[in-house]
Structures are given as C-alpha cells and as structure tokens.
Amino acid sequence: MDLEFALRSTGAVREFADEPVSDETIAAILDVARHAPSGGNRQPWHVAVVKDTPLRRSLAALCQPVWNEYVAQGMAGETPFATTVESSVDLTAARSDHQPNPLLDNIETVPVVLVLAADLGQVAMMDKELSRPTLSGGGSIYPFAWSIMLAAHAHGLGGVMTTFLARAEDEARPLLALPDGWAVATMICLGRPASRATRLRRHPVGSFTTVDRFDGPSFAE
16 A cells, blocks of 8 residues: 555544454554554553453443543533643533444444553653653554554554543453553554545644744745
C-alpha cells in the first residue's frame, strides 16, 4: 500500500463484517508494528490478544460507564474528560445512563480485540514534574499503536483505538493480570470494515501551523 494513501485513509472503523481474522494475520500486523520508534528504543509495550468471550464482555462492561460519561459530556457541549475545564455534568448519574455503542454492545463478535499496555518503568515522562497531567510519555507507546492501525489497513482491515478502558484500569488489572507498574494505553478493535469512509474530514494545515511561535503568522499562508 502506498504510504501517503495509507496515512490519508486510515480512519476509525467501528463496525465490522462477519469475517474472522487469522492469528497469522494478527502476528504479521504486530511484526510490522514492532518497528515503531520509542524512547531509548525500550519498546515498553505488551499486547494481550483478547479471545475469551467472557473476558471481552467484562472489559466492555468496564468501558460502558465511561462511554456513558463521555456521551453525557459531549451532549452538554463539553470536551469529554478535558483536564483544563471543570465539567458541569453529574458524571455519577451519567455512568448508569446506558448509551449505545456498537463496539461495546457487540464486543463478542469483533474479529480482533487487543489491549495494549505500557511498562511505566520504561517510559521517560519528561513532563512528570509539571503541574499538569503528564502527556509526553505517550510518545513511547502510541506510535506503536498507530503502526498497528496502519499495518492492519495494509491487510485490508480497519479499526479504532479506544482509551475508555484506561479510566477503569484498576478494575481491569486483575482481569488482565496486568502487572503493577504497567498502564493500560489503549484497546484496539480490528476487522474487515463493514464500510469505510471515502474522505476523512481534517483541519487544513493553515489552521494549526504557525511560524516561530504559537501566536505567529500562519505557516501555510
């Protein structure tokens, strides 16, 4: 697959055809993705290929209240879980207000479910001393996650990365036998797309690129 085409066409896919994905294909995808860069080349990741149906249902059940919160905040015009704004939504009440989600509702039939975790002892958190939530450590794990998405696309598959399970990490830890010091980074669902977007909507370069400073002139003008 042409690289530029892959980068321009790897959108989120949440509904899949009723077609299995072989272990050989999953292994081939991960074999490509493992070449992703990471800080110090420490490759601080571990992937659980979740096949067990009851375990899948349990993980979906942990994600569901988080999705309910997410939808409630979005309906209120908020960016869900934004760290710089106090939410006006009663999240406790929102957690029990079931919101449909094709991935969670049908988790048993999703062809591939991967849970990606990161060894925090192998991740350089350059911003850990700042007075805001850390962000930089993701640079050592999410390139690998995105490489999984691109490699899957090259195999004719589609999928989506979700981070709902991270909010329920404490409950998920014993279910997944996640060791202490490891963090849930994302849950990735893959399969043959039931449909694929023909054109991805993205902001133009001039809307997010400036010269020298973040208040500088547009780079694209």
